[in-house]
Structure formats: structure tokens, C-alpha cells
Amino acid sequence: MGNQISVNTQGLENAVPGIEQLATRFADILSSLSDTLNGLGEPWGTDPSGKDFVKNYSDPNQKVVNGIGDTKKVVESTADGVRTMAEGFAATEEQNQASIDVGGSSSDSKGSPSARYPAD
Numbered sequence: 001m002g003n004q005i006s007v008n009t010q011g012l013e014n015a016v017p018g019i020e021q022l023a024t025r026f027a028d029i030l031s032s033l034s035d036t037l038n039g040l041g042e043p044w045g046t047d048p049s050g051k052d053f054v055k056n057y058s059d060p061n062q063k064v065v066n067g068i069g070d071t072k073k074v075v076e077s078t079a080d081g082v083r084t085m086a087e088g089f090a091a092t093e094e095q096n097q098a099s100i101d102v103g104g105s106s107s108d109s110k111g112s113p114s115a116r117y118p119a120d
Contacts, residue, residue: 009090016086019079026068026075
């Protein structure tokens with residue numbers, strides 16, 4: 001038999017809760033930051049110094065807030081993608097096993113379910 005690629009689908013599934021916790025952490029950070037900033041209001045005032053400050057503050061502030069929100073979305077999407085990938089590999093392996101007589105189950109040396117694919 002040639003080279004194989006092994007995918008530990010259970011390992012992928014086990015990683016999802018940690019990724020979801022990271023997304024939740026970003027959501028908490030964003031909420032805390034937004035609450036704090038909103039609670040401060042606009043303390044720089046409307047005098048010339050305050051107007052100069054806000055010109056330099058507003059854009060970077062919004063970029064940070066948007067960046068944290070975007071990061072949360074990416075991490076959530078990553079969790080969904082890892083889950084979908086694990087389910088897809090597992091389903092493909094089940095279909096392959098159902099279509100041929102494999103003479104036993106496919107698992108790695110630790111007994112974890114895995115999907116194996118020939119390497120190109």
C-alpha cells in the first residue's frame with residue numbers, strides 16, 4: 001500500500017470546544033471594551049484640544065473595536081469549519097467502509113476513530 005493520510009476525526013471534534021471558548025472570550029473582551037468606552041462618553045470636550053484629540057482617536061478606536069469583532073467571527077467560523085471537516089471525514093470513512101469488506105474497523109493505534117486517504 002502507498003502513502004496514506006490519516007485524519008483523527010475525534011481529535012478534530014475534541015478541539016472544537018476550545019475554539020468556541022476562544023470565540024466567547026473575544027465576545028467578552030468586545031463587550032467589556034464597548035461598555036467601558038460607552039461609559040466614558042466623550043470626555044475630551046469640544047474645545048480645540050478636545051477636537052484635535054478626537055480626530056486622532058476615533059478612527060483607531062473604531063478599527064480596534066471592529067478588529068476584535070471580526071476576530072470573534074473568524075474564530076466562530078473556524079470552530080464551525082473544524083466541526084464540519086471532522087464530520088465530513090468521518091462520513092466519508094463510514095461510506096468507504098460500508099462499500100467494501102474491510103475485515104475490521106479503522107482506528108489508529110490508540111483506538112481513536114480516524115479516516116485514512118491515499119496520498120496523491
